[in-house]
Amino acid sequence: MKPAPFAWCAPATLDEALDLLAGHADAARILAGGQTLGPLLNMRLATPSILIDINGIGELAGLHPDSAGLTIGALTRQSTLEDDPKLAALQPLIAMAIPHIAHRAIRNRGTVGGSLAHADPAAEWPALATLLGAHLLARSKSRGRRLIGAEEFFITHLTTALAPDELLCEVRVPPSPPGAGYAMLEFARRHGDFALAGAMVRLTSDAGGKLTDPRLVLFGTGRRASRARRAEAMLAGVSAGTALFAAAAATAATEIDPYDDLHASAEYRRHLAAVLASRALEEALARMNGKRHD
Amino acid sequence: MAEGVTQPSPGPEELHPLVLGRGRFLDDLHVPGMLHAAFVRSPHPAARIETIDAGAARAARGVAAVLTGADLPGEVRPIRTRIATDSRATYRCTDWPVLAAGEVRYVGEAVAVVVAESRYLAEDAAALVDIAYAPQPAVSAAEAALGPGAPRVHDGLSDNRLFAATLEAGSPAADPVVSVKGRFRHPRVTGAAIENCGALADFRANERELVLWSGTQIPHLLRDLIRDCLDLGDIAVRVIAPDVGGGFGIKMQALPEEVVLAHLALRLRRPVKWTEDRLENFLASFHARDAVVEAELAAGPDGILRGLRARALVNAGAYSSFPLSVALEPLTIASALPGPYRLPAFAYEGAAVATHRCPVGAFRGVGFTLGPMVMEGLMDRLARKLGIDPLELRARNLIPPADMPATSAAGALYDSGDYPALLALTARAAGYGAWREEQACARISGRLLGIGIACFVEPTGMNRAVYRRRGMVHVPGTDAARLTLDRNGQIEAAVSTPTQGQTQRHAFKRLLAQKLGISEASIRIALGDTARTPYGSGTFASRSMVGGGGALLTAAERLEQRLIAFAAARWNLPANALRYEAGAVAQIEAPWEKLDLAALAAFAHGPDAPVLADAEPGIVVHATYDSPITPVSAAVHLALVEVEKDTGKVRVLRYVVAEDCGPMVDPAGVEGQIRGAIAQGIGSALFEEIIYDAEGQLLTASLLDYLLPSATDIPAIEIVHMETASPGTAGGLKGVGESGIIGAPAAIAGAVLDALEVDPEEVRLPLTPERVRTLSVDAA
Numbered sequence A: 001m002k003p004a005p006f007a008w009c010a011p012a013t014l015d016e017a018l019d020l021l022a023g024h025a026d027a028a029r030i031l032a033g034g035q036t037l038g039p040l041l042n043m044r045l046a047t048p049s050i051l052i053d054i055n056g057i058g059e060l061a062g063l064h065p066d067s068a069g070l071t072i073g074a075l076t077r078q079s080t081l082e083d084d085p086k087l088a089a090l091q092p093l094i095a096m097a098i099p100h101i102a103h104r105a106i107r108n109r110g111t112v113g114g115s116l117a118h119a120d121p122a123a124e125w126p127a128l129a130t131l132l133g134a135h136l137l138a139r140s141k142s143r144g145r146r147l148i149g150a151e152e153f154f155i156t157h158l159t160t161a162l163a164p165d166e167l168l169c170e171v172r173v174p175p176s177p178p179g180a181g182y183a184m185l186e187f188a189r190r191h192g193d194f195a196l197a198g199a200m201v202r203l204t205s206d207a208g209g210k211l212t213d214p215r216l217v218l219f220g221t222g223r224r225a226s227r228a229r230r231a232e233a234m235l236a237g238v239s240a241g242t243a244l245f246a247a248a249a250a251t252a253a254t255e256i257d258p259y260d261d262l263h264a265s266a267e268y269r270r271h272l273a274a275v276l277a278s279r280a281l282e283e284a285l286a287r288m289n290g291k292r293h294d
Numbered sequence B: 001m002a003e004g005v006t007q008p009s010p011g012p013e014e015l016h017p018l019v020l021g022r023g024r025f026l027d028d029l030h031v032p033g034m035l036h037a038a039f040v041r042s043p044h045p046a047a048r049i050e051t052i053d054a055g056a057a058r059a060a061r062g063v064a065a066v067l068t069g070a071d072l073p074g075e076v077r078p079i080r081t082r083i084a085t086d087s088r089a090t091y092r093c094t095d096w097p098v099l100a101a102g103e104v105r106y107v108g109e110a111v112a113v114v115v116a117e118s119r120y121l122a123e124d125a126a127a128l129v130d131i132a133y134a135p136q137p138a139v140s141a142a143e144a145a146l147g148p149g150a151p152r153v154h155d156g157l158s159d160n161r162l163f164a165a166t167l168e169a170g171s172p173a174a175d176p177v178v179s180v181k182g183r184f185r186h187p188r189v190t191g192a193a194i195e196n197c198g199a200l201a202d203f204r205a206n207e208r209e210l211v212l213w214s215g216t217q218i219p220h221l222l223r224d225l226i227r228d229c230l231d232l233g234d235i236a237v238r239v240i241a242p243d244v245g246g247g248f249g250i251k252m253q254a255l256p257e258e259v260v261l262a263h264l265a266l267r268l269r270r271p272v273k274w275t276e277d278r279l280e281n282f283l284a285s286f287h288a289r290d291a292v293v294e295a296e297l298a299a300g301p302d303g304i305l306r307g308l309r310a311r312a313l314v315n316a317g318a319y320s321s322f323p324l325s326v327a328l329e330p331l332t333i334a335s336a337l338p339g340p341y342r343l344p345a346f347a348y349e350g351a352a353v354a355t356h357r358c359p360v361g362a363f364r365g366v367g368f369t370l371g372p373m374v375m376e377g378l379m380d381r382l383a384r385k386l387g388i389d390p391l392e393l394r395a396r397n398l399i400p401p402a403d404m405p406a407t408s409a410a411g412a413l414y415d416s417g418d419y420p421a422l423l424a425l426t427a428r429a430a431g432y433g434a435w436r437e438e439q440a441c442a443r444i445s446g447r448l449l450g451i452g453i454a455c456f457v458e459p460t461g462m463n464r465a466v467y468r469r470r471g472m473v474h475v476p477g478t479d480a481a482r483l484t485l486d487r488n489g490q491i492e493a494a495v496s497t498p499t500q501g502q503t504q505r506h507a508f509k510r511l512l513a514q515k516l517g518i519s520e521a522s523i524r525i526a527l528g529d530t531a532r533t534p535y536g537s538g539t540f541a542s543r544s545m546v547g548g549g550g551a552l553l554t555a556a557e558r559l560e561q562r563l564i565a566f567a568a569a570r571w572n573l574p575a576n577a578l579r580y581e582a583g584a585v586a587q588i589e590a591p592w593e594k595l596d597l598a599a600l601a602a603f604a605h606g607p608d609a610p611v612l613a614d615a616e617p618g619i620v621v622h623a624t625y626d627s628p629i630t631p632v633s634a635a636v637h638l639a640l641v642e643v644e645k646d647t648g649k650v651r652v653l654r655y656v657v658a659e660d661c662g663p664m665v666d667p668a669g670v671e672g673q674i675r676g677a678i679a680q681g682i683g684s685a686l687f688e689e690i691i692y693d694a695e696g697q698l699l700t701a702s703l704l705d706y707l708l709p710s711a712t713d714i715p716a717i718e719i720v721h722m723e724t725a726s727p728g729t730a731g732g733l734k735g736v737g738e739s740g741i742i743g744a745p746a747a748i749a750g751a752v753l754d755a756l757e758v759d760p761e762e763v764r765l766p767l768t769p770e771r772v773r774t775l776s777v778d779a780a
């Protein structure tokens, strides 16, 4: 478990990093928190000839809230978000999700950009970005700046729309709609493991109590986190209720394409997806109605 | 310190360097000029090796040597583990080449070794060793390996059965009985110590001494094996176990790699280190268990047991491990099945079969874990069938104290204990009645609670007779201690049972200080070095307190005699006019006339020291201890779990233990052993499983896929104690190293099935959420 030889360079500026990427795109890998890339290198599953270490590029880290929403730099550590007292008010769903990402020691190093760029279908960040309608800013020498919608960004298992010479620089999350109720539930074998299945929900309603733009994302249940569009359509414009949620959850579970692995069969994942979706819808409703404050 | 927050006790001082990062584990050791080894391992479960081209690897940067099986001279012999069987057992020896010889038999088997200036360079070069394999049909599951057309793992053998034994005792009563049966499958698991295995070998030419550092639990037996495998002539072998980060039985087997390292150091005349990484640990260190037991239990209508019939099949992997062999698991399951119960009849057949999987070895609890998993599982079934409360059913069948010492249905001697009292103590400590009420209430509101019970015995510190009876000829069954009183009045106690972090130093110090009536500060404990400690079996099978402790107590008595002899010389009095008491020798007639340890040490090393007729100058005594009996500890576990109906997730809510491991030398150490072993038992019950596919490919080669329980999965473990001294051992001592893991899988599995109210045809651990959900769906 020792990596194959590689060259290491640590650009101090974004511009330098982009130059390096332009010069070595195919042979290079970006090193952010290293929590995923480190093991891949050690097991020689990744053998890049050059590592571009972006940890010294200060401008890539940090939270910037403004009227257009919240911009999070790619190099922002998960623990920075976890410890930020403003986050729960700005983006409740992100605040709920962060503690489920691995363990604190990993969150101390692991970055938002690394998580998004790695695009694990069971990871929380791709699901968050998808549900919240985030945009991801990529930069490169050849293409300049590209703002990519989350649903176009995540293509499939471990595959994104990033070109080899592109660096993911930030994720932009639109403001949380007033009165939204959120829920995020996942089922993992142990706390901190990647989820066997997870569900995220955002509910908002109009003055008459009808659901507007309901969002339901399932993750860990297919090649990428995805919105359950048909279930969302069932819920849109109607008054919420538990019976409806069960039906919508059952529909959502037909919209996924789960896989078998060592830890769960596809069938069990589908079952979990329905259970979690239904519970998450109820929780989100309770929060929207102000009946739940945790 | 915040108010109301109690600080956890810092634990014995012995652990401080380990937790403060000041330990010296194998990988911390550096010998000048040291090279690093990496092994090239088979990707195939079964294949012939056609050709190996190591040219590119030998030419790679920093490479000192590349060896394959063909490069080993004839004097590097395979590991051959012998068993002396009697008429009720058959055993076939397998030769285990230390580097594959023409053929590979499991994924991960070492085929070549690359030695280079760093582990990085060794791994770079290892990737260049070009091996052409001709894959052969492989067999992965034990049942398949017994099939008529099954590929044979060893060509020379007529089938894959490496060991088989039968046992029959008593005959079941003929009157009408009820019976229950089931099949119980324990997964293949491993110890997953924080520190993996490894070895560092160095040939000291001047001393003609080959030093092998290894995290081994059996320094002396490993030394024996190295001598058996290599032609060493006048070269001495010294094995040193430095600080060791957990052994759990896995490190009581000798690894072929250790033999290779010893050979390399001699051959290259340079020190060579190999630090096993986690991937290698999963591929090629020892696995354990992988057993299925089919059993049927018969009883009278009152629930009184009439007889047990059981058949065990163990998937032993490709080779028989040293020193205990593949016989270990089937033999231990046999002796464990009757548990603490009166059982008039017992019939058993056990077999270990070779497959194209990594060899199995001992892991904490060995087959003892299968005992309660099966017996307690059947007891629960019987209780449900007869409508008797499961705790009451057990109470009716436990061996009563009046029967002690008792002989179990498997022929084992139970020396002492009050099992019914232990069960009652557990029930009281847990509030068993209240648990049942809580369970009933929860059920009304749709929550599924379950209660699991495990009553079991733990034979500890097995003596020479047990190893001779089992035919395990490589294990002496004895342990030994040497006490040396130095010039300054300090005692060095060297004991043959090394530590892997169980704090034996602390416990041994206490034991000796109490025995001799001196302060712990005047004692130093030396462990884990064959040059410093006397010959003995090592640390495994809960033996270090019985064997090592027994040797220490015996040596202490000899030390007292020796001190008296020196005092007699000093005073010119007969020895029988003196006695040893509380750190000093006193004159019986004039008890105020005393010589303490320091005074005697100064005298014995001073200019007036006598040369006693029966000894050299100085004060050194030695004792080899063969425990007169194998003392049997006992415990009861009660687990309360909640099963989430729609996901199958199991949460352990309460876990209560009553333990009787005899007099506790170090209560904190005892509880540490129990807690740690229960955590591992919860691992086997709910999380851990080494998975091979049907072709013999390993699917769980990292801690991402082999799930160990984490802190949040382990409940607070509540422990109460009884202390029944053994009538047969020095100090009445018993062992406790394995207890927790013997009971936990049974208690957890029992609790889950109790929650679901099901008796599936097969109970298969680990009870993953998906399996639990399947059980509950099938039941509905």
Ligand SMILES: Cc1cc2nc3c(=O)[nH]c(=O)nc-3n(C[C@H](O)[C@H](O)[C@H](O)COP(=O)(O)OP(=O)(O)OC[C@H]3O[C@@H](n4cnc5c(N)ncnc54)[C@H](O)[C@@H]3O)c2cc1C
Residues within 6 Å of the ligand: A029, A030, A031, A032, A033, A034, A035, A036, A037, A038, A074, A075, A100, A101, A102, A103, A106, A109, A110, A111, A112, A113, A114, A115, A116, A117, A118, A122, A123, A124, A125, A162, A166, A167, A168, A169, A192, A193, A194, A195
């Ligand atoms: C034990 C364990 C448990 C885990 N559990 C979870 C979990 O439950 N949920 C979860 O979401 N994650 C989990 N993770 C993954 C963890 O969050 C990862 O660290 C994270 O996904 C990757 O972030 P990183 O900063 O470490 O990226 P790195 O490891 O440095 O990089 C990951 C990949 O992304 C690329 N990359 C990184 N930054 C950029 C960028 N700015 N632009 C373009 N490409 C980039 C790298 O080249 C590499 O291919 C777990 C990890 C471990 C070790």
